[in-house]
Amino acid sequence: MTMHARDTDIERAVDLLRAGRLVAFPTETVYGLGANARDAEAVAKIFAAKGRPSDHPLIVHIASAQALPRWSSYVPEAAQKLAAAFWPGPLAMVLRRAEGVPDAVTGGLDTVALRVPRHPVALALLRAFDGGLAAPSANRYGRVSPTRAMHVREELGDRVDLVLEGGACDVGIESTIVDLSGDEPVLLRPGAVTVEMLERVLGQRVRHAGENATPAPGRKPSHYAPRAKVLLASDAEAVSLARCFHAGGARVGLLSTKAPMEAGIDWLGLPQDADAQARELYQRLRDADALGLDIVVAVVPPLREGISEALQDRLRRAAGLGDGAPDASDLHA
Structure with missing residues (x-):
């Protein structure tokens, strides 16, 4: 995977994010629309740009597993095992949220979804920003997710302040989401990290979510849809x-x-x-x-x-x- 964004692009992106602006950036799954996850007003701009319901939780992207205690009040052994096996990578984990994590990020829930992306541009941005970035896919709500920078520009235009170039996404569909906030692990969204892979690492069954599962990105009946x-x-x-x-x-x-x-x-x-x-x-x-x-x-x-x-x-x-x-x-x- 080639890193296209220059150091000056990363620096500009960090300045914009710290000023409460929106920056789209590549991950190995799809391009994300990022805002400072600690800034509720900045996060609100994500929902406005996407036309996304404000009670829909977002994934917070972090630079490494070492940042987990800043975002989660309890990091279970299962989360530690999965982070060691799959981070950086296309896996998001839902954990009990730490004090101070804004409702704007969690959709008012007492949990937060966290992920360490694998793309070098995303990692460079997160390390330079030194914080969490709330980032759903950088497209209008319910529409097809972007896997190239030009998709973001075509769909969001001036709703986003900067688009970092990172080439075509290596995985191409959104991350796996597993809920570890309860008594047993629950798959909320399938992705490149499969149930079989999760179960091998955890040494236990991972249940598929039912209709009353924890709300998660991409679980609406209609999503990822073209106009056709x-x-x-x-x-x-x-x-x-x-x-x-x-x-x-x-x-x-x-x-x-x-x-x-x-x-x-x-x-x-x-x-x-x-x-x-x-x-x-x-x-x-x-x-x-x-x-x-x-x-x-x-x-x-x-x-x-x-x-x-x-x-x-x-x-x-x-x-x-x-x-x-x-x-x-x-x-x-």
Whole structure:
């Protein structure tokens, strides 16, 4: 991963953040829209820029696990194990919040989500700032997350005071979120750090969240969505479904690893490898909007170990279907 931002860019970003301004910066997952997490007025600007509900909690990005006691009143052994195994990296942990952490960051909850990102630009910024940065994805609320600096500029424009360049994001979808604030670990959002990986490190079962779980970023039923309507389909039926909508006069795209070989259907091609699919997913959804598509027929990847659960989750939310793996009733085939 190449570091693009210069030292002078980092210095300018730190000055802006300390002045209560907004700075977008790259992480290995997606670009984040950052503000000083101790400054409630600055955090409020994030919600205004994104059009995000103010009771929705944010992830606080920190420079290292050594900063955990500044943000959490209790750091359990499970958090220490996961930090040692996966930080810096695409994992956020929900812990009991420390005194003085603003309600603006936690959505009024008694917990706070914390993460140490892996991207060198993000780490350089956090070390220079010497504090926590509240940073959801740098896009309008509910829309497709940005994986390149130009996505941030296109979507937020002058709502953000500075965008730090960091190239294309290496992971491409948002971090895993695990809740460690209760009696057992609970997966709130799947990501590149999988349940199997968490369980191997913790030596215990990690339960998937139910409907009444702790609120967390990216858990609304409709999220990560392009303007085009997204419909999920099986590999066997996707082309015929796309053909039907095209025959009805819709501008249709097929999001899959296989080209449709059908005139009039735009192919939003994905690689065969699941990790590569995650890196390209949001770019393909943005391509759908750039092409002016009405409908995207998305082939649901098979559920295997690795990032495939997270891919299914993002596609379900892009289609407005919420939690859980797709079943036959979800597939428009």
